[in-house]
Amino acid sequence: MNTSINGIYSLEITSAESENGNTAFLIFHDGRVHGSDDVGVKYSGRFNSASEGFTVQLQLLAPQEAQLSESLIIEFFLPEDFLLKPYVPIDTKNGPLHLRFDKLGEPASDLIFDPQHPIYTTSSGSVFIV
Numbered sequence: 001m002n003t004s005i006n007g008i009y010s011l012e013i014t015s016a017e018s019e020n021g022n023t024a025f026l027i028f029h030d031g032r033v034h035g036s037d038d039v040g041v042k043y044s045g046r047f048n049s050a051s052e053g054f055t056v057q058l059q060l061l062a063p064q065e066a067q068l069s070e071s072l073i074i075e076f077f078l079p080e081d082f083l084l085k086p087y088v089p090i091d092t093k094n095g096p097l098h099l100r101f102d103k104l105g106e107p108a109s110d111l112i113f114d115p116q117h118p119i120y121t122t123s124s125g126s127v128f129i130v
Contacts, residue, residue, distance in 0.1 A: 005047065005054055005078065006030065008104045013037070016089070016096040033058060053079040 005028045014021035026035035028047060033056065035043040045058035060072045076090035076099075087098035 007106055010102045010104055011035075011037075012087075012100040014087075014098045014100075016098060021098075039063075047078075050077065053077055053082070 007028055009026045011024040011026055012021060013024060022037045022039055024035055024037035026033055026043060031046055033045045033047055040063040042061045043058050047054050047056045055077055057075045074092050078088060082088050082101055083103060087100045090097050
């Protein structure tokens with residue numbers, strides 16, 4: 001049974017060797033993913049339904065002062081029960097990471113992404129900047 005992952009999430013990102021990491025905020029909405037983390041990295045990408053879960057592709061764009069020296073694209077699989085797991089392990093070219101997701105809420109049914117700017121708006125005028 002494949003369910004929707006549309007939603008607003010907090011994400012703890014740690015390396016496999018350390019429990020210290022970054023916290024990110026992500027919006028999954030109608031095949032798109034956008035967000036940012038506590039060090040200024042911006043996330044932009046897509047997700048698709050797959051057998052028993054979801055495939056996710058994210059581009060990470062770091063500010064110049066961050067330790068990430070270039071834009072990084074990561075691809076990973078989220079099982080349907082990813083919210084029940086202590087973390088989801090993924091491999092990147094910079095080493096393995098552990099991702100822990102917490103769902104904060106549902107996006108508004110009228111959430112619209114503006115591809116010219118990293119924002120979502122609703123018909124009531126609410127704006128989410130990512």
